[in-house]
Amino acid sequence: MAALAHVVPLTSVDGVYTYRVPDEMAAEAVPGARVLVPFGRRQITGVVAERVDGGTDGLKPLHDVLDARPALPPDLLALTRWVAEYYLCAWGEAVKAALPSGTEVESRRVARALAPPDAWDEKRGRAILRALHERNGTGLPVAALAEVLNRKTVPQNLLRRMEAAGVLEVEHEVQDASVTAKTARHLRLGDGAEDAEVRGAKQRALLDWLAEAGEVVLQAEALAATGASSSTVKSLETHGLVEAFDAEVERRADGMDVEAVPPAAPLDLHPAQTAALEAIVGAIQTARAETFLLHGVTGSGKTEVYLRALREALDRGKSAIVLVPEIALTPQTVRRFRAHFGDRVAVLHSRMSPGERLDAWTRIRDGVYPIVIGPRSAVFAPVGDLGLVVVDEEHEASYKQFDPAPRYHARDVAVMRAYRAGAVCVLGSATPSMETVANANAEKYTRLEMPERVPVRGPDGTTRQPAPLPPVRVIDLTRERQIRRLKGALSHDLREAITARLAKGEQTILLQNRRGYAPVLTCDDCGWTPACRDCAVSLTVHKASHNLRCHYCGRAERIPRPCPSCGSPALALLGSGTQRVEEEIEEVFPEARVLRMDLDTTSRKGAHRKILDRFGRGDADVLLGTQMVAKGLDFPRVTLVGVVEADTGMLLPDFRAAERTFQLLAQVAGRAGRHDLPGEVLLQTRNPEHPALQFALRHDFHGFALGELGERMALGYPPYGRLVGVEVKGPHEGSTFALADRWGAALRTEAGRVAGVEVLGPVPAFVGRVKRWWRVHLLVKAPRSLPASVLASLVRTAEGRVKTPSGHRVNLDVDPVGLY
Ligand SMILES: Nc1ncnc2c1ncn2[C@@H]1O[C@H](COP(=O)(O)OP(=O)(O)OP(=O)(O)O)[C@@H](O)[C@H]1O
Numbered sequence: 013m014a015a016l017a018h019v020v021p022l023t024s025v026d027g028v029y030t031y032r033v034p035d036e037m038a039a040e041a042v043p044g045a046r047v048l049v050p051f052g053r054r055q056i057t058g059v060v061a062e063r064v065d066g067g068t069d070g071l072k073p074l075h076d077v078l079d080a081r082p083a084l085p086p087d088l089l090a091l092t093r094w095v096a097e098y099y100l101c102a103w104g105e106a107v108k109a110a111l112p113s114g115t116e117v118e119s120r121r122v123a124r125a126l127a128p129p130d131a132w133d134e135k136r137g138r139a140i141l142r143a144l145h146e147r148n149g150t151g152l153p154v155a156a157l158a159e160v161l162n163r164k165t166v167p168q169n170l171l172r173r174m175e176a177a178g179v180l181e182v183e184h185e186v187q188d189a190s191v192t193a194k195t196a197r198h199l200r201l202g203d204g205a206e207d208a209e210v211r212g213a214k215q216r217a218l219l220d221w222l223a224e225a226g227e228v229v230l231q232a233e234a235l236a237a238t239g240a241s242s243s244t245v246k247s248l249e250t251h252g253l254v255e256a257f258d259a260e261v262e263r264r265a266d267g268m269d270v271e272a273v274p275p276a277a278p279l280d281l282h283p284a285q286t287a288a289l290e291a292i293v294g295a296i297q298t299a300r301a302e303t304f305l306l307h308g309v310t311g312s313g314k315t316e317v318y319l320r321a322l323r324e325a326l327d328r329g330k331s332a333i334v335l336v337p338e339i340a341l342t343p344q345t346v347r348r349f350r351a352h353f354g355d356r357v358a359v360l361h362s363r364m365s366p367g368e369r370l371d372a373w374t375r376i377r378d379g380v381y382p383i384v385i386g387p388r389s390a391v392f393a394p395v396g397d398l399g400l401v402v403v404d405e406e407h408e409a410s411y412k413q414f415d416p417a418p419r420y421h422a423r424d425v426a427v428m429r430a431y432r433a434g435a436v437c438v439l440g441s442a443t444p445s446m447e448t449v450a451n452a453n454a455e456k457y458t459r460l461e462m463p464e465r466v467p468v469r470g471p472d473g474t475t476r477q478p479a480p481l482p483p484v485r486v487i488d489l490t491r492e493r494q495i496r497r498l499k500g501a502l503s504h505d506l507r508e509a510i511t512a513r514l515a516k517g518e519q520t521i522l523l524q525n526r527r528g529y530a531p532v533l534t535c536d537d538c539g540w541t542p543a544c545r546d547c548a549v550s551l552t553v554h555k556a557s558h559n560l561r562c563h564y565c566g567r568a569e570r571i572p573r574p575c576p577s578c579g580s581p582a583l584a585l586l587g588s589g590t591q592r593v594e595e596e597i598e599e600v601f602p603e604a605r606v607l608r609m610d611l612d613t614t615s616r617k618g619a620h621r622k623i624l625d626r627f628g629r630g631d632a633d634v635l636l637g638t639q640m641v642a643k644g645l646d647f648p649r650v651t652l653v654g655v656v657e658a659d660t661g662m663l664l665p666d667f668r669a670a671e672r673t674f675q676l677l678a679q680v681a682g683r684a685g686r687h688d689l690p691g692e693v694l695l696q697t698r699n700p701e702h703p704a705l706q707f708a709l710r711h712d713f714h715g716f717a718l719g720e721l722g723e724r725m726a727l728g729y730p731p732y733g734r735l736v737g738v739e740v741k742g743p744h745e746g747s748t749f750a751l752a753d754r755w756g757a758a759l760r761t762e763a764g765r766v767a768g769v770e771v772l773g774p775v776p777a778f779v780g781r782v783k784r785w786w787r788v789h790l791l792v793k794a795p796r797s798l799p800a801s802v803l804a805s806l807v808r809t810a811e812g813r814v815k816t817p818s819g820h821r822v823n824l825d826v827d828p829v830g831l832y
């Protein structure tokens with residue numbers, strides 16, 4: 013009998029593999045520790061799942077233990093296993109999601125010369141030896157040798173012969189990403205003369221972006237934001253327009269954006285807050301794993317309740333996790349938590365470098381920060397002795413991960429994590445998801461309601477009364493166009509309302525949930541419209557960067573003129589994106605100071621914060637943007653909210669379209685009149701009768717939910733049904749559909765054995781081609797009463813019967829959210 017370890021490899025290969033534990037590693041190779049193991053011809057990172065005793069016959073030894081203290085505490089290791097089983101992915105994929113990116117150790121084969129170049133009498137071998145000599149000491153990764161020889165593949169045979177002859181050696185070398193991630197390519201504007209040399213739309217986009225950034229930026233970030241490639245950088249570099257250089261990645265001491273925030277004292281709670289807090293505290297005190305739905309209208313003071321509950325948990329020596337949608341990680345939110353808990357709060361966000369993330373993660377694990385606030389992935393933060401998990405804006409779709417697997421829903425993982433830890437979970441929202449409402453209706457979750465806004469000073473200045481929810485007016489755009497001959501995007505009434513705010517020095521938030529200048533460019537004569545070469549969507553006109561862009565893959569192209577199809581000069585722009593609305597506001601209100609907030613103005617680190625800071629200081633009159641402006645903002649001087657087009661998204665073929673529309677409208681409406689100044693909301697729409705809009709207009713969540721839940725029940729959709737999405741992707745239309753058909757057949761065979769399970773599809777995805785991948789969908793639908801595990805094993809069985817041809821991919825998505 014010897015010591016053995018069951019190891020979860022950190023790959024998409026499912027399963028647990030057993031290795032021998034050498035004596036010198038016995039003390040450290042405990043469950044949760046990262047280890048280096050031989051895996052096929054590679055050496056990869058894994059995590060020890062379990063230690064057992066047994067025979068060592070044919071077992072390979074662990075190569076190394078990478079942690080003196082286990083990377084994953086036992087509770088998280090167990091949680092990842094649940095995630096893998098529920099979300100139908102490999103355990104290793106779930107473990108990877110729980111570890112900070114960059115903790116993975118890769119090994120690669122590196123070659124070193126042992127003899128001079130002329131020791132080999134054939135051309136290719138000599139070239140290899142020469143290249144190795146240039147890099148002596150460090151050696152050269154074998155993969156890079158292909159490039160040396162200008163070939164597609166590495167000549168493995170030649171290498172073996174050279175190794176056998178003793179002129180070179182090839183060794184496995186371990187690379188720790190957490191160490192190597194420290195330097196990276198940076199860019200800044202060069203001082204070459206502009207414009208003349210700039211040809212492509214991508215070059216221009218990159219230059220514009222760098223000009224706006226006005227500082228040194230990570231190349232990767234700049235390329236991701238503009239769709240430019242490293243060859244774009246190279247050609248700009250030759251013209252002296254851009255400088256590229258390697259530099260150390262800025263890494264703050266504690267991985268966080270520390271800013272001194274003056275401490276705040278707790279407020280006197282109003283009665284509804286007190287009642288909610290007492291229920292939550294009661295559960296924390298008795299360490300009762302209870303899940304609460306904190307349903308409070310916008311501005312009802314939910315955050316104040318979270319703060320007090322967190323304090324209770326901390327006072328009992330417990331730690332806590334607060335999940336917020338990425339978009340809500342605004343300086344405002346973070347400051348409120350910092351004001352109460354100072355440097356006991358760790359803030360995680362997606363813009364952290366791998367090094368920063370690793371630092372923060374290590375310190376959280378070491379117990380430095382008892383409170384962690386962050387987006388989706390923070391649900392896996394390695395805090396010990398968990399007492400409370402808060403999920404703010406629990407209805408947000410961004411809690412669901414799309415790619416890569418695990419396609420988990422952070423809210424549901426949060427509920428599960430809290431439950432397993434005996435901790436309290438609070439799901440807060442003004443517009444809870446139908447899933448959560450159904451769970452509250454079924455009394456699985458305890459419902460806490462705060463139906464009124466926080467009291468403010470009344471007109472006499474002394475008595476306090478709840479600030480009313482703002483009155484909402486609907487403007488029928490179809491009528492406006494007919495009767496008032498409306499040309500632009502802003503109706504007469506909306507213009508008047510903005511004028512009134514400008515006169516009073518009050519602020520306006522405008523929502524237009526579509527970025528770019530115009531969504532459609534079309535030829536008036538032949539009807540031609542530009543489409544992406546790689547995706548089945550049309551290209552959006554971007555005026556700021558003078559190009560057409562694909563919002564799916566980022567491809568940028570020059571705006572054609574004349575029409576490439578018929579030569580007519582009559583190219584028209586249809587519809588408005590944020591850029592076009594901005595232009596209209598600037599035309600109509602030349603004196604107004606406008607800030608635009610969308611993906612294009614916030615792609616830089618810190619940009620989002622800067623915009624909101626300026627608006628908060630009163631340096632702007634109008635904040636215009638996509639859904640980013642709809643959520644979580646609390647500015648006392650905002651008295652007008654205008655929705656330019658309430659219809660975007662309303663009519664999408666998705667069973668959640670109405671729910672999403674209602675949520676967006678109710679949330680954005682909730683930004684107006686939150687304090688002493690009364691607010692007003694104007695919704696412009698072409699579908700004034702749509703129920704989502706009608707209920708939002710009356711601030712009637714319960715009315716909306718009642719109708720919506722009725723429909724879901726009738727159709728067997730969530731929350732009354734279970735769904736598993738199967739996305740089949742491939743390089744050719746025919747082969748992709750053929751694979752989807754085989755999946756359909758396998759799923760139907762399995763579904764035939766279980767009552768109530770239905771298989772829908774295959775059908776082309778809503779966007780049938782993205783980045784050259786054809787996409788076909790199937791949907792497995794089952795009644796809620798069927799246990800999730802039964803549905804999971806049904807899909808797994810079908811999966812085992814269909815072979816995925818090379819170059820194709822199949823993604824399983826449990827509880828899918830939205831169209832993709
Ligand atoms: N008890 C209280 N006394 C005075 N002011 C309060 C109290 N509770 C909250 N506030 C203030 O009222 C405003 C709204 O509260 P908060 O932002 O917590 O609401 P919310 O429910 O989280 O809002 P939303 O869901 O719209 O984002 C904030 O400015 C907050 O500081």
Ligand SMILES: [Zn+2]
Pocket residue numbers: 544545546547562563564565566567783
């Ligand atoms: Zn595209």
